[in-house]
Amino acid sequence: MVSIMNEALELKAGHKVLEIGAGSGWHASTIAETVAPSDMAKEKWGHVYTVEIVKGLAEFARNNVERAGYGNRVTIVHGDGSQGYAEKAPYDRVLVTAAAPDIPKPLIDQLKNGGVLVIPVGGLYLYQTLFRVRKVDDKITEENLGGVAFVPLTGKYGHRI
Amino acid sequence: MENKAWEQLVQSLIRQRILKSPHVIRALRKVSREQFLPERVKSYANVDSPFPIGFGQTISAPHC
Numbered sequence: 001m002v003s004i005m006n007e008a009l010e011l012k013a014g015h016k017v018l019e020i021g022a023g024s025g026w027h028a029s030t031i032a033e034t035v036a037p038s039d040m041a042k043e044k045w046g047h048v049y050t051v052e053i054v055k056g057l058a059e060f061a062r063n064n065v066e067r068a069g070y071g072n073r074v075t076i077v078h079g080d081g082s083q084g085y086a087e088k089a090p091y092d093r094v095l096v097t098a099a100a101p102d103i104p105k106p107l108i109d110q111l112k113n114g115g116v117l118v119i120p121v122g123g124l125y126l127y128q129t130l131f132r133v134r135k136v137d138d139k140i141t142e143e144n145l146g147g148v149a150f151v152p153l154t155g156k157y158g159h160r161i
Numbered sequence: 162m163e164n165k166a167w168e169q170l171v172q173s174l175i176r177q178r179i180l181k182s183p184h185v186i187r188a189l190r191k192v193s194r195e196q197f198l199p200e201r202v203k204s205y206a207n208v209d210s211p212f213p214i215g216f217g218q219t220i221s222a223p224h225c
Contacts, residue, residue, distance in 0.1 A: 001211075001221040003174050006185045013184070024220040026197035033188035054216045064197045097221065151218055 001097075001148065002027050008118045008132050008145055009093050011035055015046040016088070018110065020081035020153070021097035022052035025061030025074065031095075032073040048074045049088050051081030053155055082155030084110040091115060099128040099150040104157035111135045120150045124159055166207035167193040170223055179224050194223065 005027070011017070015035040019028050028050040035046030052058040058078040065074045077085055082104050084094075089110035096107070096119040103119055111117050115135050122128025130145040152159040171190050174180040180189065195206035198220060202212040211219040 001224070003179045003185075003189065003224050006189070007179070007181055011182075011185065023218055024197040024214050026192070026194055027221055029197070030188050030192045033192050034184055037184070037188070038191070054218065057214070057216050057218060060199075060214065068192065068196050070192075 001150075002030055004130070004145075004148075005095055005097075005118050006030060006034065008116075008130070009095060010116055011093060013037060013040060013046060014044055015092040017046065017048045017093045017095070018085055018088070018091040018107075019048060019050035019095050019097060020084070020107070021151075022050040022058060022061040022076050023097060024057075025050070025065040025068075025070075025076065027095075027097060028061070028074045028076075029065055029068055029070040032070045036073040038069075045073060046092075049077060049085050049091075050074060051077045051079050051085050053078075053080055053082075080155035082106075082153055082157035086110060093117070094119075096120065096153060097150065098153035098158070099124075099148075100153040100157065101159050102157075103131070103133060104153075106157065108133070108135065108140060113138060118145075120148045124152050124161065164193050164195065164207070167195070170207050170209060174224055177224075189223070194220065 084106040090112040094117040117133040120128040132143045
């Protein structure tokens with residue numbers, strides 16, 4: 001899934017990226033190496049903000065990311081990512097690594113014009129559909145990228161479980 | 162990180178045209194999954210499948 005999403009996001013060096021669902025911190029670190037390559041001048045680096053709702057996982061991810069050497073390019077926030085992370089908005093790219101019942105409005109609001117959002121949408125514990133959402137002149141277009149299977153998104157705009 | 166099994170997995174994703182962009186490929190090659198896995202599933206790092214990481218959550222697969 002990491003390969004499919006990283007390609008679908010059309011990532012570029014220098015991008016500011018928001019991830020919802022840090023998990024282990026691996027996906028965020030692969031994105032960090034793409035938008036802030038280790039061999040590029042630090043002034044040109046992008047950054048990844050990743051929001052994790054499970055406190056224990058946020059700590060697990062933070063430890064992993066620091067050990068792997070991405071602590072300076074990935075910021076892990078413990079909180080409800082279904083509401084995005086308004087503090088650092090707007091973002092060039094947003095990805096959601098859990099299945100949402102619908103596209104949370106705050107994530108669209110926090111996306112830059114010209115930005116791309118990749119998100120699985122669908123029911124609990126079944127296959128969902130991966131969507132690529134583009135925001136151009138404050139208008140939204142959606143593209144179906146096919147079937148996927150993710151753990152559910154929880155929080156205000158997530159599934160009630 | 163030098164890791165032959167990881168490199169083979171990345172090459173297979175390139176052959177399948179799942180990985181296409183040079184900078185995405187470069188990053189995935191550099192950031193292998195092993196160092197992000199809990200101890201009990203570490204030996205599966207190069208298997209293309211999600212694995213449990215506790216709290217009812219999973220680490221994603223490189224592809225599937």
